[in-house]
Amino acid sequence: MSVAFSVQDLRFKYPSAKEDTLKGISFEVKEGEIFGLLGPSGAGKSTTQKILIKLLEDYKGSVKYFGKDLKDLGKSYYEEIGVGFEVPVHFSKLTALENLKFYSGFYKSKADIRELMERVGLWEYRDKKVGEFSKGMKVRLNFVRALLNKPRVLFLDEVTNGLDPKNARIIKDMIAEYRKDGGTVFLSTHLMNDVEQLCDRIAFCVNGSLVEVSTPRELKLKYGKREVKVEYNENGNLSTAVFSLDGIGENEEFVNLLKSKQIETIHSGETSMEEIFIIVTGVELNERTEAV
Amino acid sequence: MSVLKLFSGEIIRLVKYKILPVGVATTAIWVAILYFLEPREELYLAPMFIFIDVGAMSILLIGASHFLEKQEGTIKSLMVMPVTKREILISKTAASMVLALESAVITAAALYFIHKITLNYALLFLFVIIAGAAHAAIGFVLSLIGRDFTSMLGIMAAYMFIFTIPSIFYSVGLIDEKYKYLMMVSPSHASNELIRAAVSGEYETGLIIAGCVYLILLAAVLFRFAVYPMFKDKAVRG
Ligand SMILES: Nc1ncnc2c1ncn2[C@@H]1O[C@H](COP(=O)(O)OP(=O)(O)OP(=O)(O)O)[C@@H](O)[C@H]1O
Numbered sequence: 001m002s003v004a005f006s007v008q009d010l011r012f013k014y015p016s017a018k019e020d021t022l023k024g025i026s027f028e029v030k031e032g033e034i035f036g037l038l039g040p041s042g043a044g045k046s047t048t049q050k051i052l053i054k055l056l057e058d059y060k061g062s063v064k065y066f067g068k069d070l071k072d073l074g075k076s077y078y079e080e081i082g083v084g085f086e087v088p089v090h091f092s093k094l095t096a097l098e099n100l101k102f103y104s105g106f107y108k109s110k111a112d113i114r115e116l117m118e119r120v121g122l123w124e125y126r127d128k129k130v131g132e133f134s135k136g137m138k139v140r141l142n143f144v145r146a147l148l149n150k151p152r153v154l155f156l157d158e159v160t161n162g163l164d165p166k167n168a169r170i171i172k173d174m175i176a177e178y179r180k181d182g183g184t185v186f187l188s189t190h191l192m193n194d195v196e197q198l199c200d201r202i203a204f205c206v207n208g209s210l211v212e213v214s215t216p217r218e219l220k221l222k223y224g225k226r227e228v229k230v231e232y233n234e235n236g237n238l239s240t241a242v243f244s245l246d247g248i249g250e251n252e253e254f255v256n257l258l259k260s261k262q263i264e265t266i267h268s269g270e271t272s273m274e275e276i277f278i279i280v281t282g283v284e285l286n287e288r289t290e291a292v
Numbered sequence: 293m294s295v296l297k298l299f300s301g302e303i304i305r306l307v308k309y310k311i312l313p314v315g316v317a318t319t320a321i322w323v324a325i326l327y328f329l330e331p332r333e334e335l336y337l338a339p340m341f342i343f344i345d346v347g348a349m350s351i352l353l354i355g356a357s358h359f360l361e362k363q364e365g366t367i368k369s370l371m372v373m374p375v376t377k378r379e380i381l382i383s384k385t386a387a388s389m390v391l392a393l394e395s396a397v398i399t400a401a402a403l404y405f406i407h408k409i410t411l412n413y414a415l416l417f418l419f420v421i422i423a424g425a426a427h428a429a430i431g432f433v434l435s436l437i438g439r440d441f442t443s444m445l446g447i448m449a450a451y452m453f454i455f456t457i458p459s460i461f462y463s464v465g466l467i468d469e470k471y472k473y474l475m476m477v478s479p480s481h482a483s484n485e486l487i488r489a490a491v492s493g494e495y496e497t498g499l500i501i502a503g504c505v506y507l508i509l510l511a512a513v514l515f516r517f518a519v520y521p522m523f524k525d526k527a528v529r530g
């Protein structure tokens with residue numbers, strides 16, 4: 001399988017910033033995978049995406065797109081990539097359909113707008129001005145816009161931010177399908193849910209550096225504790241006991257507990273991705289305050 | 293091809309965002325005023341009305357559309373389409389030209405229908421394009437310097453104070469005629485002179501040629517060394 005992006009020692013400093021925002025990061029995005037860039041707010045995820053989509057140019061280090069230097073690529077690059085920005089961007093006085101038709105008009109390869117809009121539940125609102133859309137509707141439209149050219153690589157920045165669980169599910173299913181059809185996804189997010197359900201590989205970005213590049217499974221094996229937590233009723237009081245998952249069938253204490261006590265709950269306590277995030281990055285997740 | 297699509301997108305937005313209708317409305321006010329004037333006064337005021345549309349309204353309209361787009365983040369979305377920044381700028385400039393020409397066409401039509409005054413339309417068309425290009429460039433520079441629409445209006449007021457007010461002083465005789473070539477340094481004054489020449493048919497050839505050359509050079513230099521690099525830089529961040 002070929003490598004979609006090969007990033008070597010990428011450094012970037014905003015003109016107004018005192019120190020480097022990206023402090024030399026290296027990673028590869030393989031063709032056909034969903035690569036998640038994860039990290040706390042201000043870590044540099046969106047900055048990294050902006051460099052890969054050639055919005056920010058004065059970076060140091062090398063970025064290769066299917067073996068070609070990003071700096072040598074012209075506007076045809078944009079025929080191949082689809083970009084979902086962090087904050088939805090549309091012409092608010094135009095309708096949803098007018099927006100999509102305008103953007104679609106510039107591409108050689110065109111996706112079926114109606115099919116995409118139906119899928120995300122926006123077709124019936126196609127003639128409504130985007131300025132009158134709810135936040136979640138804008139997010140969905142933003143996602144459709146990114147798919148208009150049937151891109152080879154899809155960039156998504158906080159793609160499910162502001163969506164209800166049902167719509168988030170639809171978008172995630174579409175991303176998974178897109179990958180199944182051979183697409184490559186670069187996903188930046190701080191939502192562990194997205195990452196766990198979608199990503200083949202994850203890079204943790206903290207304060208402009210990558211601290212860990214791994215798979216969700218490996219992370220769980222590395223950082224996860226495998227245990228079972230049992231809550232039971234002991235003379236009217238709630239008590240808790242914790243057992244190792246390994247050899248649990250032979251664990252007499254555990255089996256006796258199940259036999260003799262009134263059990264209230266049993267949870268297998270694999271470390272959640274959220275806890276892993278905190279362990280790896282040393283930063284508490286603060287998803288709510290991030291919602292724009 | 294891309295330029296045409298971008299251009300038609302610009303025009304559709306100028307209409308939907310009520311920018312073009314506002315432009316037409318101001319021209320309609322000029323027409324109403326012309327209706328009540330004597331032909332002699334008209335020939336004096338009509339060029340000024342066209343100049344206000346070309347030289348001031350077009351700057352305002354470029355600013356308004358720039359900050360609307362900035363607010364909506366749509367410039368950024370165009371930057372990830374298979375179009376170049378040059379194409380985006382060309383289409384925006386062409387769209388602002390439409391505003392300038394709209395004013396010239398309506399005013400010229402009003403002169404004809406109200407008082408049967410005809411003029412050299414080809415010359416007017418050419419001069420409006422030249423003055424329009426220079427003022428589009430100025431409009432972009434002022435918009436790109438300004439942080440928001442309000443600060444851009446402040447910068448524009450300063451610009452008018454330096455360049456437009458002296459031109460008005462000159463035309464009412466407060467500035468001596470011996471400074472007529474020096475006055476051409478003001479893009480406002482040069483544009484005003486060109487439009488007046490086309491409408492009245494009376495002009496000093498040397499002065500008019502100097503004005504044309506100056507405005508064309510000014511537009512070229514501003515686009516190449518100010519608008520393009522600043523646009524590149526700002527579009528990403530905006
Ligand atoms: N245009 C800019 N000019 C100067 N500094 C910037 C600019 N944009 C971002 N930064 C700074 O760069 C750092 C990284 O920002 P970036 O947007 O990449 O973070 P992020 O990881 O995407 O965060 P979030 O999860 O909040 O979206 C932050 O410290 C931010 O303040």
Ligand SMILES: [Mg+2]
Nearest residue numbers: 045046086157
């Ligand atoms: Mg971000």
